[in-house]
Amino acid sequence: MHKTFDLMDMGEPSKIVRIEITQGKDCITISQSKYVEAIWKCEFGTDNAHAVKMPMDLNTKLEPNPNGVKGNWSNTYAQLVSSLMFLTTATHPDIAYVISQLSAYMANPTTAHYGAAKRVLQYVMGTKNYGLTYRRSETHLKGEDLFYGYTNAAYANADYYHSMSGYVFIASGRAITWSSKSKQQLHYHQPKPNMLLFPRQHAKPHGSETCIASSVST
Numbered sequence: 001m002h003k004t005f006d007l008m009d010m011g012e013p014s015k016i017v018r019i020e021i022t023q024g025k026d027c028i029t030i031s032q033s034k035y036v037e038a039i040w041k042c043e044f045g046t047d048n049a050h051a052v053k054m055p056m057d058l059n060t061k062l063e064p065n066p067n068g069v070k071g072n073w074s075n076t077y078a079q080l081v082s083s084l085m086f087l088t089t090a091t092h093p094d095i096a097y098v099i100s101q102l103s104a105y106m107a108n109p110t111t112a113h114y115g116a117a118k119r120v121l122q123y124v125m126g127t128k129n130y131g132l133t134y135r136r137s138e139t140h141l142k143g144e145d146l147f148y149g150y151t152n153a154a155y156a157n158a159d160y161y162h163s164m165s166g167y168v169f170i171a172s173g174r175a176i177t178w179s180s181k182s183k184q185q186l187h188y189h190q191p192k193p194n195m196l197l198f199p200r201q202h203a204k205p206h207g208s209e210t211c212i213a214s215s216v217s218t
Contacts, residue, residue, distance in 0.1 A: 019091065096178055
């Protein structure tokens with residue numbers, strides 16, 4: 001390629017599409033602290049953060065807009081939820097469920113929906129320095145070399161009438177792909193959680209013997 005193109009070695013990558021990359025001797029960590037700070041400052045106009053420990057208040061019930069018309073928060077709410085969606089797909093599987101719930105009201109939100117979205121932002125601001133760290137496994141005896149996943153589904157709620165399903169797959173002790181979304185059709189049963197196990201050779205990326213690379217999708 002050097003004969004055809006002018007190439008330059010810029011060293012190890014430190015970020016890509018707002019995902020920060022930290023590489024160690026035997027591990028690699030991805031996080032989005034700068035991106036979270038940018039969302040927070042855009043939303044609140046300050047660096048001071050009042051963090052919360054849970055992304056969703058268990059006592060809050062999300063319901064459709066009772067007025068039946070577009071709320072005053074439509075554009076602002078949609079922008080905030082869309083920004084949080086990127087966090088969900090890249091480095092924050094812990095907010096996948098609540099964002100899937102909030103996204104159902106993007107076309108016609110109320111102040112209650114907007115408040116719930118702000119709470120998620122408060123949560124990720126408090127955990128902005130957290131990330132996903134993938135390490136080389138020292139031994140397969142602890143089960144760290146296994147590529148496995150969990151999947152589950154829940155019946156529709158009172159106002160949305162669609163079942164929710166979700167999954168997460170893990171390698172080297174960390175999530176590599178996950179999803180939480182509503183079903184297009186109703187289901188009249190609730191399956192039990194399942195655990196799927198695969199031999200390590202099916203989880204190895206091409207050209208790697210011991211370290212499992214991260215990949216994220218929804």
